[in-house]
Amino acid sequence: MSRPEIEFWFDFGSTYSYLSTMRIEHEASLRGLQLRWKPFMLGAVFKALGWHGSPFAAQTAKGRHMWKDMARQCAKFGLAWRQPSSFPRRAVLPHRVVLLAEKEPWVADFCRAVMERNFVHDQDIDGTEAVSATLTSLGLPAREIIKAAEAPWNKQRLREQTDDALERGIFGAPTFFVGDEMFWGNDRMDDAMDLAQSIVPPGSKPPPMKHGPCR
């Protein structure tokens, strides 16, 4: 039986995507939701919208507050946190790996490991060396996966997925989709999941009727 779906659009360089990435697999599983990992290039979206990079970098007052907010949010969710010395970090190759591996059983582990490199260990996340170390730490065949991730057709998929993000109205990360309903920001993850849970997917059985003394 098909489960209701939630799409998780994220960029490994995005602070608030870190909060969602660390929690979403567990939450989706608790709620019986099918999770779709949707990496995209947030910087390219900002550029296409005519914004000068991340609002957190372009707007200093907002950026200053974001770092305080992230420290508080991580404490609230029990997540480790170190403010990265480089922000936002580029993450082309990790995004390509996720696209390639979106249905592999290790995709969630990989996503969390990349995020922890960035926001806990303050290490670079892009490039062969960083991604190879991440994959190897998970016991995965790094060389083989990276070679496949860098195939022209897979590179093209990341460009297309970023174009899709723009077409669907995405302007930030994380963003969640439940059908055509868009929810922006880690603060809306629970609302998106509530909506997904309320939808009976096509082809599934309706909830059982209750028979009892009350009508």
Add this chain to the structure above:
Amino acid sequence: MSRPEIEFWFDFGSTYSYLSTMRIEHEASLRGLQLRWKPFMLGAVFKALGWHGSPFAAQTAKGRHMWKDMARQCAKFGLAWRQPSSFPRRAVLPHRVVLLAEKEPWVADFCRAVMERNFVHDQDIDGTEAVSATLTSLGLPAREIIKAAEAPWNKQRLREQTDDALERGIFGAPTFFVGDEMFWGNDRMDDAMDLAQSIVPPGSKPPPMKHGPCR
């Protein structure tokens, strides 16, 4: 005995300030917090920061999503909602009235009434006619209050409070302060209140010691 304080910085034109304004007096009262109403001119803050008006107006993708999010948030909090035909609405005189009346027993009622004019009844909120109608609906002496609100010293206070907002790092509304700790956005109201509740104000008695069989 003094109660822990929470400062609520808001603009009557701001959508997310509507969500907080409708809930904050009740929540603060439940938690035993002293609430400080802090109106300021958000548009002047945006201008001083070099932003071209509200991000929701300047960034169309973000603005489009905001209207959907507001409808959903109002449904979630059980608040009435109509998307205003003019946004963001100017609110100089209502802000001056709040400054004048910040310690009056009717200040919360006035704030909610102004917000409902804007975001439920889609009516203008600035100017003598609108403010007079709002005050009269609450059984208050409109002419007298407006005259006092428009006194030069009170006009100057609104300018000074807006300058204070900038100096304290405010870049959006609503913003909450608990001591020097700043929280941005209706989504952080509960976190700000949690912090306020955890603080024992100076001059108050410490929580009673528990005596019992356990050490």
